[in-house]
Amino acid sequence: MAPYEALYGRPCRSPICWAEVGDSELLGPDIVQETTEKEYIIQDRIRTAQSNQKSYVDLKRRQIEFDVGDHVFLTVSPTKGVVRFGKKGKLALRVHNVFHVSLLRKYIPNASHVIDYGTIKVNADATFFVEPVRILDRSTKRLRRKEVDLVKVCQSHHDEGDASWELESDMRAIYPKLFLG
Numbered sequence: 001m002a003p004y005e006a007l008y009g010r011p012c013r014s015p016i017c018w019a020e021v022g023d024s025e026l027l028g029p030d031i032v033q034e035t036t037e038k039e040y041i042i043q044d045r046i047r048t049a050q051s052n053q054k055s056y057v058d059l060k061r062r063q064i065e066f067d068v069g070d071h072v073f074l075t076v077s078p079t080k081g082v083v084r085f086g087k088k089g090k091l092a093l094r095v096h097n098v099f100h101v102s103l104l105r106k107y108i109p110n111a112s113h114v115i116d117y118g119t120i121k122v123n124a125d126a127t128f129f130v131e132p133v134r135i136l137d138r139s140t141k142r143l144r145r146k147e148v149d150l151v152k153v154c155q156s157h158h159d160e161g162d163a164s165w166e167l168e169s170d171m172r173a174i175y176p177k178l179f180l181g
Contacts, residue, residue, distance in 0.1 A: 064101060064102075064104070064106075066101075066104065066106070070106070070107075071107040071109070072104045072105060072106060072107055073104065073105040073106075073107055074099065074103055074104060075103045075104070075105060076103075119157070120157055128157070130155045130156055130157060130158070131155070131156045131175075132153040132154070132155055132156070132166075132171065132175055132178060133154050133155065133156050134153075134154050134178065135151045135152065135153060135154075135171075135178055135179075136152040136153070136154050136160060136163050137151070137152035138150070138151055138152070138168070139151075139152070139165070148167065149167070149168040149169070150165045150166065150167060150168060151165070151166055151167075151168045151171055152164070152165050152166075153165075153166050153171060153178075
């Protein structure tokens with residue numbers, strides 16, 4: 001006995017052999033013929049749906065080929081939310097050693113992209129420590145019941161375009177030397 005029939009006390013009416021309760025049952029070659037016709041209809045509809053989906057995907061797909069030794073950019077994003085200065089854990093960036101080729105972008109060499117690695121101390125796990133160097137700007141954000149003081153901080157090994165807004169109270173507690181001058 002099928003699980004559906006055991007649970008509901010009647011046989012399951014599937015789209016392949018759709019029959020009302022009390023209808024005369026098809027027996028022998030008639031049911032085989034009807035089931036085969038229904039299978040062909042279902043297969044044809046699945047093929048049509050796959051073809052439609054493929055045509056939508058092909059509009060945005062582009063042929064990409066890379067050679068061994070080519071430099072590429074890997075498109076990555078944090079797993080949850082936005083990564084902010086000083087936060088670690090669930091928001092940390094994770095890169096797997098296996099990824100889809102669609103995440104790669106061809107790199108076009110540019111002299112301004114050259115990084116002087118002599119000034120950056122890289123750890124064994126390919127990370128480096130970033131420290132705030134100077135404060136670029138100050139702002140006060142007004143919330144409903146309080147005001148929050150923010151500072152725009154320029155990080156070491158970054159230019160001013162990559163500066164981020166941080167809480168002034170946190171920066172005073174962690175880096176008091178930034179506020180001496």
